[in-house]
Amino acid sequence: MLSSLPLVSIPDEDEALRPAIRNFLTDTLGPRPRHELARSWVAFDADFSRSLAAMGWVGLTFPKEYGGGGRSPFARFVLAEELLNAGAPVYAHWIADRQSGPLILKYGTEAQKNFYLPKICKGEAFFCIGMSEPGAGSDLASVRSKATRTDKGWLLNGHKIWTSGALHADYMVALVRTSGAPEDRNAGLSQVIIDMSLPGIDVRPIRDLAGDSHFNEVFFDNVELADDALVGTEGGGWHQVTSELAFERSGPERIYSSILLLDGWLSFLKSKPDVDDASILLLGHFAASLAVLRSMSLAITDLLVRGENPATEAALVKDLGTELEQAIPTLIADALAVSPDDEVPDHLLKALVYISQMAPTFSLRGGTREILRGIIARGLGLR
Amino acid sequence: MTDNILAEAFDRLLTEHCPPSQVRETESGGTSDLLWQEIEQSGFLDAMVPEDNGGAGLGLADVFPLALLCGRHAVPVPVIQTMVGRAALASAGQDVPSGIIALASGKPSTTTDGQIVCRQVIFGRDADWLVVPKEEGWQLLPTEEATILPAGSHDGLTVNMSWPKRPAGTLNITDVCDWQATGAALTATLMAGAMERILEMTVAFSNERSQFGRPIGKFQAVQQLASVMAEQVFAARMAAETGFADNATQLDPMLAALAKARTSEAAVSVCAHAHAVHGAIGATEELDLQLFTRRLHEWRTAFGGESFWFRRIGEAVLASDNNRILDDIRGILSV
Numbered sequence: 134m135l136s137s138l139p140l141v142s143i144p145d146e147d148e149a150l151r152p153a154i155r156n157f158l159t160d161t162l163g164p165r166p167r168h169e170l171a172r173s174w175v176a177f178d179a180d181f182s183r184s185l186a187a188m189g190w191v192g193l194t195f196p197k198e199y200g201g202g203g204r205s206p207f208a209r210f211v212l213a214e215e216l217l218n219a220g221a222p223v224y225a226h227w228i229a230d231r232q233s234g235p236l237i238l239k240y241g242t243e244a245q246k247n248f249y250l251p252k253i254c255k256g257e258a259f260f261c262i263g264m265s266e267p268g269a270g271s272d273l274a275s276v277r278s279k280a281t282r283t284d285k286g287w288l289l290n291g292h293k294i295w296t297s298g299a300l301h302a303d304y305m306v307a308l309v310r311t312s313g314a315p316e317d318r319n320a321g322l323s324q325v326i327i328d329m330s331l332p333g334i335d336v337r338p339i340r341d342l343a344g345d346s347h348f349n350e351v352f353f354d355n356v357e358l359a360d361d362a363l364v365g366t367e368g369g370g371w372h373q374v375t376s377e378l379a380f381e382r383s384g385p386e387r388i389y390s391s392i393l394l395l396d397g398w399l400s401f402l403k404s405k406p407d408v409d410d411a412s413i414l415l416l417g418h419f420a421a422s423l424a425v426l427r428s429m430s431l432a433i434t435d436l437l438v439r440g441e442n443p444a445t446e447a448a449l450v451k452d453l454g455t456e457l458e459q460a461i462p463t464l465i466a467d468a469l470a471v472s473p474d475d476e477v478p479d480h481l482l483k484a485l486v487y488i489s490q491m492a493p494t495f496s497l498r499g500g501t502r503e504i505l506r507g508i509i510a511r512g513l514g515l516r
Numbered sequence: 517m518t519d520n521i522l523a524e525a526f527d528r529l530l531t532e533h534c535p536p537s538q539v540r541e542t543e544s545g546g547t548s549d550l551l552w553q554e555i556e557q558s559g560f561l562d563a564m565v566p567e568d569n570g571g572a573g574l575g576l577a578d579v580f581p582l583a584l585l586c587g588r589h590a591v592p593v594p595v596i597q598t599m600v601g602r603a604a605l606a607s608a609g610q611d612v613p614s615g616i617i618a619l620a621s622g623k624p625s626t627t628t629d630g631q632i633v634c635r636q637v638i639f640g641r642d643a644d645w646l647v648v649p650k651e652e653g654w655q656l657l658p659t660e661e662a663t664i665l666p667a668g669s670h671d672g673l674t675v676n677m678s679w680p681k682r683p684a685g686t687l688n689i690t691d692v693c694d695w696q697a698t699g700a701a702l703t704a705t706l707m708a709g710a711m712e713r714i715l716e717m718t719v720a721f722s723n724e725r726s727q728f729g730r731p732i733g734k735f736q737a738v739q740q741l742a743s744v745m746a747e748q749v750f751a752a753r754m755a756a757e758t759g760f761a762d763n764a765t766q767l768d769p770m771l772a773a774l775a776k777a778r779t780s781e782a783a784v785s786v787c788a789h790a791h792a793v794h795g796a797i798g799a800t801e802e803l804d805l806q807l808f809t810r811r812l813h814e815w816r817t818a819f820g821g822e823s824f825w826f827r828r829i830g831e832a833v834l835a836s837d838n839n840r841i842l843d844d845i846r847g848i849l850s851v
Contacts, residue, residue, distance in 0.1 A: 137712075138750055140757045142851055218842045396840050399833070408834060414823055417830030420841055421777045424849035425755045432754070446750075453747045503740070510739035513719050513746055 135445060135512050138432035147207040154215040157188060162221060168483035170220025171393040174386055175347045177301050178222035179259070186256030191226045195234055199250035206434045210385055217389040218396075224298055224347070229253040231384060233260040233306050236324070236377050240365030249304075249326070263293040263307030263327070263351060264374070271504050274319040274371065278309045278353065280362075287311075287325065287358040289333075292351070297498075299336050299349040302329055308370050311363075319371035325362045332356070343490045376442060381499045383433040383447040388426045388454040390495050391461035394488045395419060397481045398465050405475075412468050419464075422457045426450065445512030448505040455496040462489040522563075523581035529558055530589040536804045542592035543671035548642055552593055552616060560595070562612075564603035571606065576767055580705060580760040584753075587709025590807045592673060594618045594639035596702050601647055605656065608691040615644030617656070619699045621819055623649050632657075633678045636667050638703075638818055640675040649695040656687040674814060697769040700776035700819040701759040707779040707815050708756035710808045711749045714790045717805060718742060721794055732793070741789045752782035761851040770832060770848045777825035783812040 161184060162170075169176075185191055194209050195201025202208070216223050234253045237245055252258035269276045278291020293299075293307060305327040313321030327334070333356040338346035365373045402408050402416065429450045436443040466485055469477050496502040510516060533554045542548040555561065563579050565571020583596040593616060601617035620634045627633060634646060641664060646657045661683050667676045719742060722733030732738045759775025762768050787809045791798045798805045816822075833844045 135746070135750075137753050140754065140761060140851065214842065218840055392842070399841055400839060402834060410827070413830035413834060414826045415830070416833055417777070417826035417828065418781075418822075420829050420833050420844060420849060421755075421774050421781075421826060423841065424774055424845045425751050425758070425778050427845060428754050428758060428850070429751065449743075449747050449750060452743070453751060503736075506740045506743035507736065509743035509746055510733075513715075513742055515719060515722055515733035515739050515742055 135449075138429055138446060139435055140428060141431050141435045143207050143211060143431065144205070147205060147211055150208055150211050151215060154190070154212055155219070158215060158219040158221055162219060165220070166483070167220075167393055167397045167480040168487045171391075171484045171487050172222070172345070173217055173220045173393065174223050174227055174390075175297065175345065176222030177224045177298060177347070179225050179256070179301070181222050182226035182259070183256035185221075185223075186226065186254060191230055191256055192234055192250065192254035193230075195238060195250055195254060199238075199246055200254035201250065202254075206437050207431075210431065210434050213385045214389070217386055218392055220393045225259050225301065226253070226256055227386075228262055228298065228302075229258060229260040229304075232262060232377055232381055233304070236306060236373065237326075237364060239376075240324075240369075240373055242361070245326075245361065245364060258304060259298070259302045261296050261298045261302035261305045261329075263296050263299075263305045263309075265295045266292055267294055271501050273308070273374070274322070275315050276308055276310060276322065277315055278307065280309045280311050280323070280325055280358065282311075283357070285357065286360040287362055289325070289327070289353045289356040289358055291353050293353075294350045295339075295348050296351050297348045299329070299351050300338055300346070305329055305351070306364065308374050311367050311370075321368055322370035322374075323367050324364045324370045324373055325358060326364050327353075327356070327358065327362065331358070341491075343487055375444065378500065379442060379444040379447050382451040382505075383430070383437065383443065385427075385430055387451045387499070388423065388430055388457065390455075390458040391488050391492070394465060394481075394484045395423075395461050397478075397484050398468075401478060401481055409471065411471065415464055415468055419457070419461065422460075426454050426457060429453070445508060448500065448508040448512075451499060452496075452502055452505045452509070455502065458495045459492045462492050520581075522578070523585060526558075526560060526582050527585055529554060529560075530585055530591060534589050534591050536590070536807060539590045539592050539807055542642075543673060545672060548593050551591075552642075555593070555595055556614070561599055561602055564599055565606045565612065566603075569606040569612075571603070576701075576760040576762060580757055583702065583705035583760070584709035584712070584756075587706035587711075588713045590710065590713075590804075590811060592639070593642060596705065597639065597647075597699075600698060600702060601645070601656075604647075604691070604693055605687070605689070608689045610656075610687060610689065613645065613656075616642055617645045617647060618643035619695060619702070620646055620648045621699065622696065623651075630681055631678050632682060633676065635676045636674060636818070637677055638674050638814065640664065640677055641666075641673050646677065647695060649693075652692070653688065653690040654693055654695060655689065658683055658685045660685075671810065693766065694769050694772075696819055697772035698767060700825065701756075701767050701772035703815045703818050704752075704756040704759050704772075704775035704779040707783055707812055708749075708753045710812055710815075711752050711779075711782065711786045714786065714805060714808045714812075715742075715745050715749045717808075718745060718790045718793050725795075738793060741793055745786050745789045748782035748786050752779040752786070755779055755782075758849075758851060770829070771851070773825040773828045774849050776820060777822045777829065780816045780822040780825070783816045787812050 193202040193204045197203040280287040280289045311323040333354045335352040337350045562571035563574045567573035597619050598617040602612045605612045618639045624632050624634045648655045662677045664675045666672045667674050755775045755778035759772045
């Protein structure tokens with residue numbers, strides 16, 4: 134059985150970061166249409182990420198000796214919360230900051246840490262994550278991309294898909310097979326860092342239903358990787374990936390995917406002379422759900438600070454978070470349509486359309502709802 | 517750590533003196549006198565009474581684990597209500613009378629012939645005193661001369677109470693206390709405790725009960741139900757703890773709103789899923805599950821259901837000057 138989540142507050146020294154971040158974002162972003170802001174963490178803007186890095190806000194939790202800020206995960210929570218609530222275009226540096234950097238910090242050699250981490254902190258190394266393949270979605274252990282030992286390093290062949298940001302990324306951390314066969318499941322898998330400028334790599338954008346191309350297909354045709362491309366231990370890839378996914382699932386981005394729409398609807402309600410009772414109830418419902426989810430997300434942060442591995446708890450918060458993220462567009466659409474004659478601002482409708490279209494992906498990325506619930510059940514002691 | 521020692525002692529007391537058989541006996545009209553005597557003698561009832569008045573001077577956050585335990589053990593007497601009532605009386609400079617204190621769910625109504633009526637009083641049957649809110653301040657009504665009638669559920673603990681006129685011995689307290697919010701937050705903690713308990717029962721049952729040759733917990737469909745339950749239980753517990761987080765004796769009405777709204781919402785699917793997993797045996801008198809799910813349905817609506825409190829929160833958010841809902845959450849809906 135899982136123990137309950139602790140009720141914690143953000144420490145004062147971390148909360149103190151908030152005004153400076155908010156001022157910076159107001160100055161840097163300027164006025165932008167809401168449906169553009171709503172794309173926040175799938176929006177790639179290298180200049181923005183570099184200006185954020187110049188403030189010391191990329192790699193905020195990395196040790197100072199590698200160019201990081203040396204701050205606690207609570208400081209990153211405040212930073213992430215402000216970025217996402219402002220609708221900042223964060224995708225360029227997000228994966229490196231959240232996942233690849235911490236992975237290298239935990240499993241990388243000293244040389245790898247010295248090479249990659251300072252670059253990440255300066256906004257000079259953007260990462261993507263190569264996990265899914267055409268035949269390996271939820272069943273991640275069945276990846277077939279293969280890195281074979283050579284005299285000089287590794288020879289990589291294979292095919293990744295749904296790789297967000299791959300078109301612009303400088304590096305990919307990929308889960309590949311380094312020994313055995315697909316039947317060996319999670320044995321024989323390793324993680325390699327791939328320089329995306331190497332010959333033999335072909336990146337093909339995939340257009341999504343909202344007209345954007347943030348995810349991609351990536352083909353590897355006899356790509357020669359150096360010996361030090363391996364990160365962590367050979368054959369230890371599965372264990373590394375699952376602990377990395379706990380980070381991916383624990384952050385505040387798992388509760389704020391629809392926040393720009395919610396805030397847009399709130400300002401629309403505030404502009405009306407009368408607000409109907411159902412909308413007031415719905416607003417209260419959203420606020421209460423979000424407040425509790427935020428406390429749960431802070432609890433996960435606290436467990437990470439204490440050095441625990443809250444993989445099951447993170448899955449639980451993510452599943453509950455995406456449920457709210459998906460309910461927001463569904464219920465706001467209906468609330469607006471209660472009075473079809475109301476003049477709803479264009480920017481709000483565009484944000485609604487965008488979030489409604491993308492909402493199904495909220496419970497896919499980082500592990501599908503069904504997979505997460507399997508993880509929770511195991512954590513509860515079922516199976 | 518103090519609260520852990522307290523909670524462990526209280527848990528032992530309830531395990532020994534409030535087993536499901538005691539709960540059933542009380543519900544079926546039997547006495548809870550022995551249970552109450554044990555609780556009274558343990559000193560827990562004065563946990564929140566100021567130290568100067570002979571109590572332990574604990575705050576809401578300190579007694580939160582005790583309130584959860586009352587829910588976990590389906591305690592058939594208003595322990596946490598009496599605890600808070602005694603503290604409120606002592607803080608108002610009143611002598612604290614002995615006996616069981618229940619909370620009225622709202623202001624009493626007065627009939628045309630002058631009767632005072634309090635409806636749907638939870639744990640009212642065995643109460644010696646009833647806290648009743650007024651326009652200004654509140655009153656403590658003795659129940660000795662009250663007419664007490666069961667109000668619905670067959671267990672008979674929730675009652676309608678009436679008096680021909682204001683009874684002698686009524687205590688008038690002028691201090692302001694938001695008893696609706698207090699009752700809501702107290703009930704939310706009981707609900708969170710009860711929901712934790714039925715999640716454990718459901719997981720245990722899923723591993724024990726076999727169908728198609730294996731424990732039903734091995735089926736993905738059942739795993740999904742248990743996972744959704746767990747999510748709701750964890751959210752409910754977090755909300756309830758937030759309602760009790762301020763370590764004062766008076767709670768924050770907006771946090772109480774959050775606590776009651778979210779636990780009431782959670783109770784619906786937690787009860788439904790627990791019964792779905794248990795099947796027909798879950799609907800029997802014999803299985804303990806019903807001790808908790810019957811209470812949860814009753815507590816869900818007591819002191820205002822989820823929509824009542826969602827509206828309060830919605831009104832507050834709409835009235836604020838913030839442009840972002842995050843700032844309302846950080847401001848009025850966080851500890």
